[in-house]
Amino acid sequence: MNEPRQSSILCADAQGLHRMAYVEWGAADNPNVVVCVHGLTRQGRDFDSLAQALAADFRVVCPDVVGRGRSDWLADPTGYQVPTYVADLVTLIAALGLDPRTPQVDWVGTSMGGIVGLALASMRDGRGHSLVRRLVLNDVGPAITADSVQRIGNYLGQPKRFASEQEAADYFWSISQGFGPHTPKQWLALSRPQIKRDGAEWISRYDPGIALPFKAANAATARIGEALLWQRYDSLTCPTLVLRGAESDLLTRETAEAMTQRGPKAKLVEIAGVGHAPTFVAPDQIAVVREFLKPS
Template sequence: MTQPDLRFVNCLDATGLHRMAYWEWAGPAADAPVLVCVHGLSRQGRDFDALARVMSQRYRVVCPDVAGRGQSDWLRQPGGYQIPAYVSDMVALLARLDVEQVDWVGTSMGGLIGLGVASLRGREGQPGLVRRLVLNDVGPAIRFEALQRIGAYIGKTLRFTSLAEGAAYLRTISEGFGPHSDEEWLALSAPLFREEGGEWRLRYDPAIGLPFATITPEFAAAGEAALWAAYDTLSCPTLVIRGADSDLLTSETARAMTQRGPGARLVELPGIGHAPTLIHDDQIAIVKDFLS
């Protein structure tokens, strides 16, 4: 089965440099368009293996591990685990890829990063960095209760006696991902763990959870206003995928996104919460059809 190449790019932060890893799936030709797929808060780039295998028939597919996750460096200052810093890292990645525009698929946090990248403006007359944007179960308004739920488990230092035990734990906190077979779930979970001294640990810096300790309803409201302001500047074709049972992206916010900014197309998936994994054929087809 086709596998991606692991590559790295140096990114600037407040203390110097850190390396961001990215998984690259070769396209059908050297000049193939680029699709960037960015994962959720505690995940990593291998989440998109199923989607990337299909999309690499047309695209050069690039799936980064956001700083502090997967194969990427952990930051020296945990305060750097913020969306603006991640946007800066992605600009460095796009410079490494030497492309003027990309298509973007972002799940949850990866969608907010994509929103930030898509809202960047160069000189008048220059195209934006994102040609087409897919926001997977995320939007400018994020329910405070959902942030509290995520903050309750993110960043814990956990140890497991086996990969199977670790995967079973992830399943208990990921019910919103929807139904998956045991084989599918293990494939999604295995890249998230590393074996160390006979124990299995999650491949992320526990400090990524620290920003959640400072979130208040007032802070969340200020962030929402900034995100709507960025969303309203977008002009690229945009698709919003929403799990119909999502506790993070409400139906009201999703429908507002169809009427504001780029006037997004909305697809809702029954029986799924936060967030669709985009590994099943029907979900992949939604993304493929939109990008085509």
């Protein structure tokens, strides 16, 4: 496997500055850019298979959202929220050297990364333009089930130490079986970027502090958040693709079908045998995204 280029940018937060790491694939001067953003506890190398498949046609940029992967951790964990992530990704897009007259990117967002993309795509500049040209929402929408929130909350923010990479991979599989079938080799490849050495052991590459704002949410704030996200979704005008794991406990079929009728009237594709969320390792999943994003 060819290795991607690694880089980072400096971003501002309420307490000062932090660095956000990212990798990129494909020609650095390709004006067709895809930004791929991961889920809540994951990191940008989740998209290696998809990025390699897209690299002939796109410059593919895969950040580690702050607090994850190789990016810095925030001094104040209450900052681990969508507005911070949106601001950081705007900083990243500005740093990519795109045409300032039309600085648009395509967006592939899994779970949390999809929420960030939805929020960013709904924002307009002074000329009424969005930074997002085409939007892929991977197993996420404006409404998120209480069951999935409880499931994620059961493991989020709990520091774990592992004696080996394989032990870490086995643990991640125990909390991620919704990702669907993977070979042992595929799963180990997805798991390795999730961990780093700490002495003789291995630990996860995310700040346990990301659990603080997640667990501070309640039914009332969830209702407000859902209403705001539907409002933002209804304002979208960009072509939108919704992928749903057919067995997802986070994105219900009812919500996904509503997304085909409201706002941008998204195209919906369900992935059989997968829950939350498709990983874009399987060729059929990659093909769906390639077809949607293919340059005109």
